[in-house]
Amino acid sequence: MKKLLFQFDTDLYPSAFDTVVGYDGGADHIISYGGLSPDTIKSLVEGTIFTRAPKDKKNTAIFVGGSDISKGQALFEAIQSHFFQGFQVSIMLDSNGSNTTAAAAVAKLHSSRSLAGKRAVVLAGTGPVGQRAAAMLVQEGADVTITGRDLARTQAACEAIKSRFNIEVKAIAAATNEDRAQAIADAHIVLATGATGIPLLAVEHWQHLAQLELLADANATPPLGIGGTSMMDKGTEKHGKIIWGAIGFGALKLSLHRACIARLFTDNQQVLDAENIFALAKEMA
Numbered sequence: 001m002k003k004l005l006f007q008f009d010t011d012l013y014p015s016a017f018d019t020v021v022g023y024d025g026g027a028d029h030i031i032s033y034g035g036l037s038p039d040t041i042k043s044l045v046e047g048t049i050f051t052r053a054p055k056d057k058k059n060t061a062i063f064v065g066g067s068d069i070s071k072g073q074a075l076f077e078a079i080q081s082h083f084f085q086g087f088q089v090s091i092m093l094d095s096n097g098s099n100t101t102a103a104a105a106v107a108k109l110h111s112s113r114s115l116a117g118k119r120a121v122v123l124a125g126t127g128p129v130g131q132r133a134a135a136m137l138v139q140e141g142a143d144v145t146i147t148g149r150d151l152a153r154t155q156a157a158c159e160a161i162k163s164r165f166n167i168e169v170k171a172i173a174a175a176t177n178e179d180r181a182q183a184i185a186d187a188h189i190v191l192a193t194g195a196t197g198i199p200l201l202a203v204e205h206w207q208h209l210a211q212l213e214l215l216a217d218a219n220a221t222p223p224l225g226i227g228g229t230s231m232m233d234k235g236t237e238k239h240g241k242i243i244w245g246a247i248g249f250g251a252l253k254l255s256l257h258r259a260c261i262a263r264l265f266t267d268n269q270q271v272l273d274a275e276n277i278f279a280l281a282k283e284m285a
Contacts, residue, residue, distance in 0.1 A: 002028040010066030025261025038078030061264035069128035090270035098128030103281035104253035116141030124194030126157040147174040181205035192225030203228025207239040220246035
């Protein structure tokens with residue numbers, strides 16, 4: 001029996017990246033739908049849960065993607081609201097790679113040094129990856145602040161994190177490199193999760209910070225978010241700090257994504273979101 005992965009995307013055009021990794025993760029066929037919302041999902045969900053016998057339901061799974069984590073979370077929850085005993089399939093949320101990218105980055109930081117009790121700053125942390133990474137850092141015992149260009153938007157991201165994970169994350173408005181340099185002045189950990197090709201810090205902003213221990217940059221397209229680092233950095237030591245670049249932890253991100261897809265087809269009970277994806281990432285790291 002073929003393993004069918006239904007790709008339910010909140011964007012108009014489903015992600016080609018997610019489709020490729022879905023196949024690499026073991027799906028035999030991927031059926032993609034874009035522009036979905038909680039109001040339009042019911043009949044599609046019913047098509048996944050009513051079509052195979054109980055013993056065969058493990059061969060059908062749902063992947064929720066898109067660029068907006070709040071829309072993805074709402075769709076993820078709406079899909080599960082249509083499940084009931086004996087009629088459900090495994091499901092995974094990874095809007096904009098948020099869970100797998102954040103989990104891989106934080107898992108690699110965790111593998112380098114204990115994060116407990118450390119001050120962490122997630123630069124440009126209002127997006128999907130930044131929000132999930134902030135939650136995972138708190139889970140590891142860090143005191144976390146996220147920065148954003150606009151204070152209201154940054155505070156809204158903190159409220160979204162609190163609503164989803166019941167944790168506290170602080171917000172700082174930081175529109176310039178100098179603002180961000182001030183934000184990391186007493187940080188032990190810095191993770192950059194900004195948009196592609198936008199520099200967030202220059203090397204002089206971090207190289208002489210004595211207390212700074214760990215840096216990671218999720219940007220794989222030059223110019224990088226953190227100047228003086230390389231996308232290839234893989235636990236590299238520079239200026240007394242341990243550095244992880246996007247390609248350096250990207251291998252784990254891809255392996256993790258593929259492993260999660262494979263896990264969806266082990267039974268029909270899997271519900272993969274930030275917490276269990278991060279737990280798997282730490283095992284794999």
